[in-house]
Amino acid sequence: MKCPICNKPTEREKHPSWPFCSVRCQLIDLGSWTSEEYRIESPEALSDNDLDDYSLEFEEAVLDSFRHKSSAT
Numbered sequence: 001m002k003c004p005i006c007n008k009p010t011e012r013e014k015h016p017s018w019p020f021c022s023v024r025c026q027l028i029d030l031g032s033w034t035s036e037e038y039r040i041e042s043p044e045a046l047s048d049n050d051l052d053d054y055s056l057e058f059e060e061a062v063l064d065s066f067r068h069k070s071s072a073t
């Protein structure tokens with residue numbers, strides 16, 4: 001299996017974000033359909049340290065938006 005975002009090989013056992021290689025790619029994928037509300041400015045430029053803080057907040061916002069969208073449509 002390859003990461004759908006960056007095409008790195010990923011293994012389910014080793015990657016909690018599988019099939020994504022990382023939280024970052026998972027967020028990029030999520031961001032691709034929430035980009036109207038949550039604009040990600042060059043997510044590739046984020047460092048992993050940034051992501052420690054960033055991902056939790058962002059993930060919550062994305063999940064919140066998803067719940068909102070799925071109940072609205």
Ligand SMILES: [Zn+2]
Binds near residue numbers: 005006007020022025
């Ligand atoms: Zn990836």
